[in-house]
Amino acid sequence: MGQPSTVPARDGAETTSPTSSEGSPAVSVRELTKSYGDVVAVDGVSFDVEAGTVVGLLGPNGAGKTTLIKSMLGLVVPTSGTARVDGIDVHTDPTAAYGRVGAMLEGARNVYWRLSVRENLEFFAGLAGHRPTEVRERHDRLLDQFGLAEKADVAVNDLSRGMKQKVALACTLSRDVRVAFLDEPTLGLDVESSMDLRRELRRLTEQEEMTVVLSSHDMDVVEDVCDRVVVVNEGSVVADDTVRNLVDLFRSKRYRFTLDSLPSRATRERLSSTYDVATDEWETVGDTVEFETALSDGERLHALLGDLLAAGCAVHDVTSVDPDLEDAFLRLTEREV
Template identity: 60%
Template sequence: MQRTHPERRADEPADSAGDEVLVVDDLQKTYGDGEDAVRAVDGVSFSVKRGDVVGVLGPNGAGKTTTIKSILGLVVPTGGTVEIAGVDAHDNPRAVYRHVGAMLEGARNVYWRLTVRENLDFFAALGGQNPAAARGRHDSLLAQFGLTEKADETVNDLSRGQKQKVSLACTLARGTDVVFLDEPTLGLDVEASLELRRELRRLADEEAITVVLSSHDMDVVEDVCDRVVILSEGEVIADDPIEDLVRVFETQAYRVTVDGDVPERVRERLANSFDVAEWETVGGRTRFDVTLTEGDALYDVLDVLRDADLALADVDGLDPDLEDVFLEVTGRTLGEHAEGSQ
């Protein structure tokens, strides 16, 4: 889905609407020396326009955490540059900080001995804002995340999901231009997760806030992000709009259901001629998935079934989702570890 960006607000940085607010160029990070050296980030480059939501994805060990921490200045990179709102992040980190908010490693971003509101005031003050002047924004955040009644409770007394909501609220407390979120829906129930997705899209579409999001939840990424940057072994292996990535891997795939069982000889004939998988017999019916390559046609599959006197019950088209694309691009699932990267 193509999204449009609103006109620049008066309080935004000097970048004109639609300009790149984050530019990462040839970012590198090597740990150790000599033969023991490990290159966790190997020439990563990408940029993000103001008001976009970009997912940074990769299997465990692909280098995405090191990349994000290097962008934020939490890790000193070995090489490359990072610019945020036109400012070199490593030459002038204090100036960059005014434009950036981040939630890394979930609820550990907040102070559990402070109340919810005290946390919001504290993080606003860190950004040079008067907490009293930010009270209206904080009240809106409390209401948005269902924390109004918990505002004066210490964070330590809250549930895991509520702590996650506090961390998110504190990340947004300063009203920064760029927000980095690591697993933002972790610990949230389904309803809260859906609310967060809507709010992230609203922040991007209505307030032109840029969001860089890392998540293992492909539904969240596909629902919220404009595009994804996929890392593997410290390198960018894909950087495209979600729709384009999915379109690249579109195939003619179908789920076919027939009445009764499919004899073994018919299964073998199908397997020898087509790419079939996921056989399952449920409620007196048998279904299987078939992926048609160039030169194959669905009616060829149906001819095999008709020749075997099998009654066709249903045929459904199967569309790939982002998780399918990710697995195809990287050869691994998000939870798998890549040797040698961080």
């Protein structure tokens, strides 16, 4: 089996590497670019992550998220720009930087399946020079929190996919790290385990001041735990703000209309051209028909209602659709469901 994706820590040897200054960002990326020939995967990205916060890194497939994360971990050498963790440049002083970070990449592939759950925890903590007796209490707590206590001496290969994912998460937290990078941490977890993870992430940031950079396609998790979201598309940052502010960008601009029957094709074509009602937006729900559309202001709303009534459509209901993070993400990246 190859080396796991969990980033190893320094072996405990003394180092003359500089430490971060008080109040400096936990993660700092400046004009980071990575090109593969003529293909630009990351294009001049800059942002900071404050200590003790959870920041979501979002983007569609192929947006450059994985390259960006690996560049921040020192696993990919950027074409230009810098990445610092806890004030340390991860490319000029990787040994010191590794001592401050933990990472879970590619889910359960982080761990050694032939080792038991506890042996995995001890192995990854040992990469930082910790003896098993020194971290026993921490590991016991992690096993309890992730529901793995009864499986502590079971080989990971014999566990379910969800439990393997939990083991990978526990290994990332098996030692005291300042910054944790988590890529799809809830993949394969059931609802209860996902909720447990969310509570643990908030506890780590609020009580232990850990910083978390989280990449996920599960918008519910991101919206629930992240203080801020950085959205990447085609290698560039297209949004960087709090979840609430990103959602508020589109609040009260989208409406759902409920009609008694499907309008004629001519009426639907007119609504499509005038109000941007997509042809696939029409949905039959019981004895009614519903569609959604975005309207810029109240005048457009009243105009659409007037056109529906003029076409002989009986309007049962009009509701404002409160957007969530997924709506904001899709519009920011100009992607359709």
